[in-house]
Every structure is written in structure tokens, then in C-alpha cells.
Amino acid sequence: MRRSKYDLILDAAVSLIATDGLDALSYESLAHAAGLSKSGIIYHFPSRHDLLLGIHKHLAEAWETELRSIAGAPAEELTDAQRLRAVLISMGRTAELTELIMILDARNDPGYRAVWAGVDKRWMPGPDTSDAYLVQLIAYGLWAHDHLHHEPLSPADRERLLAAALAQIPS
Structure with a gap:
């Protein structure tokens, strides 16, 4: 089964936090880690609060x-x-x-x-x-x-x- 981009983003965020801490989590770092564009991340999580809640x-x-x-x-x-x-x-x-x-x-x-x-x-x-x-x-x-x-x-x-x-x- 193909993973959704939403889940891919969240899994990448979890990995980023584990290696670099919560302060290192940004749209740019997450886009790089997930292999998506920054706008692709923003589409699913319009704000940092939405991302963290996710x-x-x-x-x-x-x-x-x-x-x-x-x-x-x-x-x-x-x-x-x-x-x-x-x-x-x-x-x-x-x-x-x-x-x-x-x-x-x-x-x-x-x-x-x-x-x-x-x-x-x-x-x-x-x-x-x-x-x-x-x-x-x-x-x-x-x-x-x-x-x-x-x-x-x-x-x-x-x-x-x-x-x-x-x-x-x-x-």
C-alpha cells in the first residue's frame, strides 16, 4: 500500500526531531527530509502549530x-x-x-x-x-x-x- 504524503511528512518530522531536536524542525528541513517541496508541506500543515499538532x-x-x-x-x-x-x-x-x-x-x-x-x-x-x-x-x-x-x-x-x-x- 502506498503511503500518503501526509504520513510521509509526519514520519520525516518524527525522524528529524529524534536526530536534531524540536528546534531544528522547520518547513525547509522537513521538506528536505521528506523529499517534498516546502509548499507541499504547507499544503498539509499551513502553520507550525498544525504541524506540531499533527x-x-x-x-x-x-x-x-x-x-x-x-x-x-x-x-x-x-x-x-x-x-x-x-x-x-x-x-x-x-x-x-x-x-x-x-x-x-x-x-x-x-x-x-x-x-x-x-x-x-x-x-x-x-x-x-x-x-x-x-x-x-x-x-x-x-x-x-x-x-x-x-x-x-x-x-x-x-x-x-x-x-x-x-x-x-x-x-
Whole structure:
């Protein structure tokens, strides 16, 4: 199946952010990376805000697809424990740098935050469910660990910690 130019642009933007950071993302750099004209980029994303919103949606949709794949069903068909298990397994891997950058960027704009909040609302427990939320915080730690700590977790340590966290999911 042929990829759309829209998806090609978003994939190129994700790659650019991963290698050069969010500040390096411009219409010119993106056009070069995507192999399109600057006007071709502008056609799909008339403003930088539209482009960034598109990237947030693209990444959030990819994450939700991953969560559905892990869980074997959409969020609304699962129990709280099944949703939390999928989130923990997904976040048990090391965050891609672009994901981490974009999550941090979302704090600056209500529209960007709303994209991620939709996924959070469907899949994650709220802080009022203390035992489940504690497991959620462990998931965040596993996900961001290698970007925040001077030494990454070994695969064996990551697997051990993930198993221990999975055992903490309230039934």
C-alpha cells in the first residue's frame, strides 16, 4: 500500500526531531527530509502549530494502536487491570526520544495536551485509584529511565522490574 504524503511528512518530522531536536524542525528541513517541496508541506500543515499538532496526533495514535495490540481489544472492552497491564507493558520499554520530547512539548499547549489526555483517559488510572496509579508511576519511570539516568537499565533488569510491576496491578 502506498503511503500518503501526509504520513510521509509526519514520519520525516518524527525522524528529524529524534536526530536534531524540536528546534531544528522547520518547513525547509522537513521538506528536505521528506523529499517534498516546502509548499507541499504547507499544503498539509499551513502553520507550525498544525504541524506540531499533527505530530502529536500521529504519535498518540501509534501508541494507542500499540496498546490495543498488546491488550487484544480497544480500551472500552477491557477491565481496568487489563488496560493498566497493556500500559505497563508498553511503557516498560525505553521511550523513543521523539516521544519523550513531544510529551514534554505537550505541556505548553492545551490542544497538544488534549491529544495525549484522550489516550490517558481511555487507558490509564487516575490518581484517585492509589494502588493502580502507583503502578502507572512505575510505568512512567521505566519508560523515561534511560533518558534521565546516567546508565541505562540492562535488558535483564528491565525485564525483572517490569515483572515486579506487573505483579502489583490491583485485580
